[in-house]
Amino acid sequence: MLYLGLPSQHFAMNTEIWITILGLAIASFGMRLAGVIFVSRLPQSGPLARALDALPGCLMVSLVMVMMMKGGFTEWFVGICVLLSAIVMKNATVSMFLGVGLIALLRHVLGGI
Amino acid sequence: MSDTKTKNTSEFLCGARDMLPMTVAAAIYGMAFGLLAIQADFSFGQSISMSAMIFGGSSQLIALDRLSIGAGSFAAIVAGIALNTRFLLVTAAMKNSLLGRPWWQTALGAALATDASVALMQTSKRRQLEHSFWYFFGGGFSLYIVWILVTAIGAILGGQIPNPPAFGLDFAIIAVFIAAIPGLWRGIMDLAPWVVSGGTVALIAVFVPEYTSWGLILGAVFGAAFAAFRNEH
Numbered sequence: 001m002l003y004l005g006l007p008s009q010h011f012a013m014n015t016e017i018w019i020t021i022l023g024l025a026i027a028s029f030g031m032r033l034a035g036v037i038f039v040s041r042l043p044q045s046g047p048l049a050r051a052l053d054a055l056p057g058c059l060m061v062s063l064v065m066v067m068m069m070k071g072g073f074t075e076w077f078v079g080i081c082v083l084l085s086a087i088v089m090k091n092a093t094v095s096m097f098l099g100v101g102l103i104a105l106l107r108h109v110l111g112g113i
Numbered sequence: 114m115s116d117t118k119t120k121n122t123s124e125f126l127c128g129a130r131d132m133l134p135m136t137v138a139a140a141i142y143g144m145a146f147g148l149l150a151i152q153a154d155f156s157f158g159q160s161i162s163m164s165a166m167i168f169g170g171s172s173q174l175i176a177l178d179r180l181s182i183g184a185g186s187f188a189a190i191v192a193g194i195a196l197n198t199r200f201l202l203v204t205a206a207m208k209n210s211l212l213g214r215p216w217w218q219t220a221l222g223a224a225l226a227t228d229a230s231v232a233l234m235q236t237s238k239r240r241q242l243e244h245s246f247w248y249f250f251g252g253g254f255s256l257y258i259v260w261i262l263v264t265a266i267g268a269i270l271g272g273q274i275p276n277p278p279a280f281g282l283d284f285a286i287i288a289v290f291i292a293a294i295p296g297l298w299r300g301i302m303d304l305a306p307w308v309v310s311g312g313t314v315a316l317i318a319v320f321v322p323e324y325t326s327w328g329l330i331l332g333a334v335f336g337a338a339f340a341a342f343r344n345e346h
Contacts, residue, residue, distance in 0.1 A: 013154065014156075016180065016185065016186045017155060017159050017180060018159070019186040019190075020176055020180060020186045020189045020190055020193075021159065021162055021163045021166060021167070022166070023186065023190040024167050024172060024173075024176055024189070024190050024193040024194070024197070025166035025167050027190065027193070027194050027197065028167050028168070028169055028172065028193070028194075028197045028200060029223075029224055031194075031197055031198060031200045031201045032200045032201070032203070032204050032223040032224060032226050033204070033220065033223050034201050034204075035200060035201040035202060035203065035204030035205040035207075035223070035226075036204045036205070036207075036208070036211050036212070036219055036223050038201070038205060039204070039205040039208045039212065040208075040212055047341035047342055048341060050340050050341045051337040051338055051340055051341035052205060052206070052208065052337070053299075053340070054303065054306050054336065054337045054339075054340030054341070055202060055205060055206040055333065055337045056206040056231050056234050056297050057294070057297040057298065057299070057303050057306070057307060057336075058306055058307060058309075058310040058332070058333045058336030058337045058340070059199065059202050059203065059206055059228075059231055059310075059333040060228075060231055060232065060290060060293055060294055060297055061294065061307045061310045061311050061332070061336065062310045062311070062313070062314050062328070062329045062330075062332030062333045062336070063199075063228055063290055063329055063333075064287065064290050064291050064294065065310070065311045065314035065315060065318075065328075065332065066314055066318070066325055066326070066328055066329045066332075067286075067287045067290070068287065069314065069315060069318035069319075069325065071287075075284070075287075078284065078288075079287065079288075079291055082288045082291045082292055083291050083292075083294065083295070085292070086291065086292035086293075086294065086295045086296075087295045090295070090296070091292075092134040092135075092232075092235075092236075092289055092292040092293060093133065093134040093137070095288060095289075095291070095292035096134050096137070096138060096285055096288040096289045096292055098288075099281070099284055099285070099287070099288030099291070099292075100280070100281040100282060100284055100285050100288060101281065102281070103281040103284045104279070104280050104281030105281075107278070107279070107281065108279075
């Protein structure tokens with residue numbers, strides 16, 4: 001029984017992983033498609049069109065805020081530096097490396113890590 | 114005919130090139146996912162399949178986390194869905210490049226849509242390629258290939274990856290999205306909706322932190338709704 005028990009337990013975990021992968025994959029693709037289908041049925045002018053035009057910026061601001069809310073002073077300070085650098089230089093790559101370098105430096109100096 | 118082909122190819126390559134900062138940032142994130150997946154007893158094949166079939170880093174990590182504490186498939190899927198509901202908003206925001214296309218292009222473009230696609234809109238605007246399917250397809254496809262590759266590398270390297278926060282690498286993904294924000298600014302009319310979005314997320318994170326992942330959706334929807342229904346004179 002012991003001999004049979006171990007592999008079957010492994011099998012259960014394995015199945016669980018595959019079910020999760022497949023379930024989340026289907027749901028994720030479904031939501032990606034739903035967005036397109038939803039938007040294709042909306043009017044091209046009026047309030048809903050204005051909402052859609054505002055959506056990319058609002059989505060990116062929300063995403064950044066969700067990530068920043070977990071950060072402390074160092075993250076906020078560097079985040080603002082990255083924002084200013086992106087406004088001035090208009091270069092995402094440079095701004096990203098600036099942020100990574102600055103935060104690594106500050107974490108070592110301030111002893112956060 | 115071959116002119117169209119050349120144009121499509123050049124837009125594809127242009128999209129892949131403009132995606133590079135996001136690709137680099139996502140590569141670090143994807144490697145961390147591969148590493149954690151192996152540590153959570155995922156097989157190599159399962160780690161790769163998850164990245165290839167879901168293509169959404171934060172949802173992959175949270176599903177992994179749920180499974181490793183023994184919460185079960187259902188809880189893992191629900192937690193992942195909570196984060197990936199935003200894909201509905203991502204593809205809606207990408208309407209210019211996805212609508213009015215052959216169905217397979219719309220489906221393929223939607224399958225490759227991520228937060229990085231929204232970040233890519235800032236350069237598409239500057240290049241006047243907002244309506245180009247091939248530009249966003251080039252960006253999404255290159256990110257997708259790298260995403261799978263780095264998952265594999267993370268899974269193979271396992272514990273040999275140094276502590277990412279010590280090198281500021283965990284901040285790369287945040288930095289690249291922050292850097293995308295100025296390019297999405299359409300003018301002063303964006304100020305109030307953006308304050309509504311950011312404020313919603315902040316309030317949810319402070320008062321009901323367990324719902325922070327829903328805060329993303331609510332923040333985006335409230336901001337866009339504010340833009341839609343404010344008084345215009």
